[in-house]
Amino acid sequence: MKVVPGPEGYIPKVAAMEGTNLPSSPDKGLLFGEEVDEEIAMREAAKALLTKPNPTIFPGPKILWGWSPTAFEEADAILELAKEIPNCRIIPMPDYRPKYPKIDPEAEINPNHPNLTILHNRIEACIFVGVHCHYANLSLRMIRAGTNCFTIAICGELGHEDAMVTLRDAHGEKIRKFKDILIQVRNELGIQWEPKLPPPNPSLPKENWETVSFHDYGEYAFLLMPKKGEIVTDTE
């Protein structure tokens, strides 16, 4: 099956069940459902990000909340990549709970209704990174069903059949390689751009670390508060 931007229709096909296989080795990627060398996939992904309106990166919980050196490095690499994509935005997928009654599509994207964020922001090229594979696959298929967005999956595991471009085993080093190829393609296309960080997310309130309290953590506050009578003298 050729995996191309939608809208595909009422219910999407499943690339994995239509004969598309995940990349067979770490140096391979998928381009429109076909296995190619990852550099070729990266070039096509770069072209989409550089030429389609409103390119956006959707970082998921593995990067946003990952407390590991690997996650820190990936987060740094993603910011470096974002700086090089003209007019790029970053909209997080902070968790996987459905947001009812209504998501703020400028603040976040959600795997249960990802096309709301895509359509509201008129995003025509996007990157999923740091999203757990199950939820990435749900999102990629729903986006293909209902939007014309060109989807790119940068996956730390084995990749995603339902994205137009997928890279597998992608961590900090491979993300930086993608950034270098993107700069190269940008220069080939003659696009002038001074690297700069994407704008802050307009929907998120500014955090004041001097007044922050346990209550700001809502139902997760119990993760922070010591048990009754417990005195915490040592922390990591």
Added chain:
Amino acid sequence: MPEQKVVDTDYLLLEAPRERKFITGAQAMAEAIKRANVDMAIAYPITPQSEVMHLVGDLWAQGYLKDYYRAEEEYGAFSAIAGAARGGVRVFTATSGPGLLRGLEAIASWPGHRIPAVLGVLTRVVNAPLSIQPDNIEISYLLNCGAVVLHAENQQDTFDFTLAAFAIAEQVDVYVPVAVATEGFFVTHAKGYVDLTPEDMKLPPRNPYKAPVPPTDNEIPPARIQRDAPVQKSNFMSYLIHAVWQQEVWASTTRAMKYIYKYLGGPIEVINPDAEVFVVASGCAAAQAREAVRYSQLEGLNVGLVKVKAIRPFPEKEIREVLKNAKGIVIPEHNITGWLAKEVKAAIPNNDRVVGGPRVYGGMTLPTELIMDEIYKILGVKKERKVLV
């Protein structure tokens, strides 16, 4: 218990030396659990599964497993398996016939919850009338749950499939349960030769962070499938999320095929690929089919065997290819509805070539002569019947 060392999964399954033992199918399944680095087993006893879980209980007593308990019934057992798996441990359970049906709702929810559990299905009659005898009708109920379903022919398969099941289930692009079915009594309580991997080697432990969904721990909230259930809203988006979620379950079973090739040598075994007539069978019917093929060869008949190891994902492409020139296809089964014949008929062109039978059930054995009768009919061979009294 001997000190066990963790070895690479591929090494243990594909390369490790083997030692031959003469053991029952139940023992073979337990021997696989011994080498699978299982953390926890939960079950409710039912004949003929009891033997397996009794032996697994012994393994717990010897220190191979960290936890083991008898649940109050199957629904509770399989729900607890889901909870334990979401908590990050490697789990095993087993059941038979009515027990499988009692817990089927929980089992059917495992794939959607991305539970990489391994389930032993030691088949028996589904009541009523009450019977504990072998019959594999229950597998047909399992086929649409979204789990990978393997069907073992004998004691060796039972060991190999069970050990491989953990490797397949926990692949990040699969991550759905794997059921290993085999016939109660015919396999579970009968002895056969089994080549076992060394007792002092075991699989690496499960890594719950290498998963397509977040594990439940103190830092990450659980995948809140129920609490904020998106599907409980009535609008198109909530229908679509459930639709793509179901798609993801079935895509995952499809992805399991490459690991079935890697660890089990493929979803089917073929003998005499140029045969005129094929016997297609799974489970211990394949053992009788193998005998029928041997008889046929002794009689100079061009008959082949397709043993189906994987029922889900069903090897449609492979079966279509093998059977493309077959004049006739005989499908012997240990159940009344002929679920395997239906699967094969749906997968091939000109499916009037399929003879849906012979079928035995209710505990009956499957005499090779019944399969031979069908082969003779297809080939136009006239045989005199001798009735021995």
